[in-house]
Amino acid sequence: MLPASEEEKASVIQYYLxxxxxxxxxxxxxxxxxxxxxxxxxxxxxHATDGxxxxxxxxxxxxxxxxxxxxxxxxxxxxxxCLRVPRxxxxxxxxRNIRPFGVVFAKLHEASDAxxxxxxxxxxxxxxxxxxxxxxxxxxxxxDIAAWTTEATAKRADFRAWSxxxxxxxxxxxxxxxxxxxxxxxxxxxxVFANWLTHAxxxxxxxxxxxxxxxxxxxxxxxxxxxRHIRSVPEQCPNCNSPHLLPEEGWREDLPxxxxxxxxxxxxxxxxxxxxxxxxxxxxxxxxxxxxxGGGDDDACIIPKVPLTKLSKPGDG
Numbered sequence: 229m230l231p232a233s234e235e236e237k238a239s240v241i242q243y244y245l246x247x248x249x250x251x252x253x254x255x256x257x258x259x260x261x262x263x264x265x266x267x268x269x270x271x272x273x274x275h276a277t278d279g280x281x282x283x284x285x286x287x288x289x290x291x292x293x294x295x296x297x298x299x300x301x302x303x304x305x306x307x308x309x310c311l312r313v314p315r316x317x318x319x320x321x322x323x324r325n326i327r328p329f330g331v332v333f334a335k336l337h338e339a340s341d342a343x344x345x346x347x348x349x350x351x352x353x354x355x356x357x358x359x360x361x362x363x364x365x366x367x368x369x370x371x372d373i374a375a376w377t378t379e380a381t382a383k384r385a386d387f388r389a390w391s392x393x394x395x396x397x398x399x400x401x402x403x404x405x406x407x408x409x410x411x412x413x414x415x416x417x418x419x420v421f422a423n424w425l426t427h428a429x430x431x432x433x434x435x436x437x438x439x440x441x442x443x444x445x446x447x448x449x450x451x452x453x454x455x456r457h458i459r460s461v462p463e464q465c466p467n468c469n470s471p472h473l474l475p476e477e478g479w480r481e482d483l484p485x486x487x488x489x490x491x492x493x494x495x496x497x498x499x500x501x502x503x504x505x506x507x508x509x510x511x512x513x514x515x516x517x518x519x520x521x522g523g524g525d526d527d528a529c530i531i532p533k534v535p536l537t538k539l540s541k542p543g544d545g
Contacts, residue, residue: 279294376390476491
């Protein structure tokens with residue numbers, strides 16, 4: 229059994245009862261936890277008056293242990309569900325969150341695909357070029373979405389100058405010295421290695437893999453840093469010092485098509501300054517990062533029937 233707070237237990241019980249009203253939970257325990265691409269998924273063993281269930285978080289869903297007697301099978305199914313879950317308002321907001329860096333992630337995706345097909349030195353060098361393009365796309369996107377200085381700035385494609393400036397502004401102050409040094413070092417080293425790989429006659433597949441994974445990792449970190457900075461998200465709640473800050477979206481009556489977002493403390497309810505994050509009408513223009521054709525959106529919970537040939541909702545006879 230893994231350690232769990234009373235708040236976690238209460239949240240799981242509340243979720244379960246919302247899915248199966250009129251029942252009672254007699255026992256629950258956290259039995260497993262796994263982090264995938266930065267998202268933690270906890271598995272709970274829940275005993276209730278209507279049977280035993282797996283409750284898996286982020287997003288939370290339940291699975292009958294009669295139909296999923298093996299926990300690993302439930303986790304695997306849940307991971308697939310997370311990837312293919314029908315698009316909801318929350319997912320569309322998430323898409324809008326990363327849209328300023330959409331071109332960056334598109335280039336990273338291209339580099340990842342190219343790595344899987346790389347077979348010779350020229351292919352490995354091309355991975356370096358793609359990584360270099362992704363890094364330049366990042367500083368270009370950062371310049372487009374925020375004003376980093378009022379003074380004369382470096383040329384748009386001067387990666388080193390812009391990465392230094394972005395880190396200095398987003399991580400300003402003596403208390404941020406170590407974080408600032410880390411981000412600058414990661415960006416500089418990724419840039420130097422990508423440029424070396426682009427021209428290296430001795431390049432190997434492992435060099436290309438190192439470049440692709442390192443650049444993908446550092447750009448994920450700095451993109452998150454920039455978004456938090458331009459949306460004025462503090463490291464912790466200034467009212468109660470809680471790290472549990474969540475984004476809250478809304479709009480104004482006088483500007484119904486403009487989406488605003490502000491940080492909200494999940495513990496004390498503190499709210500930060502709202503900032504414009506996009507237009508609500510964007511979602512109806514067909515420019516989502518992911519597009520589906522056919523089928524319908526339905527966020528109803530489903531349970532597979534053994535041997536997974538029929539899907540039914542909780543409570544179905």
